[in-house]
Amino acid sequence: MTAAPSGPGAVPDPGEVTLAGIRKAAGLIKGAVLETPCLPAPTLSALTGAEVFVKYENMQVTGSFKERGAIVKLSSLSADERSRGVIAMSAGNHAQGVACHAQRLGIPATIVMPESTPFVKIAATKSYNAEVVLAGETVHEAWEEADRIASKRGLAWVHPYDDPRVIEGQGTIALEMLEAYPDLETLVVPIGGGGLISGNGTAAKAIRPEIEVIGVETVLYPGMWGDFYGKDVRCEGATIAEGIAVRDVGKLTRQIVRKVVDDIILAKESTIERAINAYLTRLRTIAEGAGAAGLAALMTEPERFAGKKVGLILCGGNIDPRLLSSIVIRELTRDGRLVSIRIDTPDRPGVLGEIATIIGTLKGNVVDVAHHHLFLDVPAKGATLDVTFEAFDADHGEAIVAALRERGYRVRHVDVAESME
Known part of the structure; x- marks a missing residue:
């Protein structure tokens, strides 16, 4: 891997990032950013088997933790640097x-x-x-x-992650979390370039040396994982966690990560989708892909975190509403609560009503219907119905499909997105 350009100057000594510096950063940001709540999340605890506490950085004015590091770096500039920009x-x-x-x-x-x-x-x-x-x-x-x-x-650089002042600003999150819950056993932190985990790992280990600091990356962008374990990796592909889709991790952050991080977990795209959906449906809050990565780590290795007091940083909530809607639909489908089927029928009056009656009698809820006469694999005197319905769960959905087949209908499962286009 090669590092991205980061402006002039040598790479700082990782020893420049200290607990004292992070505490100073906390004073600088006070009143300029929200001290976001860190709260127990019993619904996520039930889902994962860990005792989960969530730090809601998605509540910041710009929707993410990035304000913290930006303020600290901007405040460190000289008058001349400020005037030039x-x-x-x-x-x-x-x-x-x-x-x-x-x-x-x-x-x-x-x-x-x-x-x-x-x-x-x-x-x-x-x-x-x-x-x-x-x-x-x-x-x-x-x-x-x-x-x-x-x-x-x-112009003066404000690097997104490879700068001691930026890292110290991000580390203020751990100060607030451990002040609220001093007995946290594990901190799970998303990794992009490494600034967030470097700052919070430094703070957490200094305050509570026995705490476990776990990083999480998407499987498509395992840059820090590769550096951490000395593996050659490829970083590429479209990911829902674009906020941590970093090919070239920081030179400074990789040194700090080696000192303060215990392990790095790689989360699949589908697991990150599930985590986004869990935040929305269980906590009624919005997480972008990177923001949900910590929860995705718990879903990836639940046995590792079972029974432990785990702090998650919901680091951002800037997700496109259309993408969020798509994720919700996909998760309903994965859970079997939204079922889309294609039914071959004779082209005669009353068929649609009969199918709707069968579904309704079994407590299914029809949400979309499309009627096709022109499919070439359907007889000229036949028709095809695409029906999407809600069910209580996967077993309930299959019971409805079985009932339709018992009445003589040929039923096939189709993709929900395809059926609702």
């Missing part, structure tokens, strides 16, 4: 955190984003009066453009 590269949460607090502190901010960045994130960043530059198809290309602009204009 700052630059950051980000496709999401870091961009908004830097832009928001640069505006509050009166510091000009330039944010470089890949050209593929969703418009909603561009608009959110511009709303804080930041100059947004779209450059490159990839994050690496955007980095290169940001480096060029920084050198040309003499």
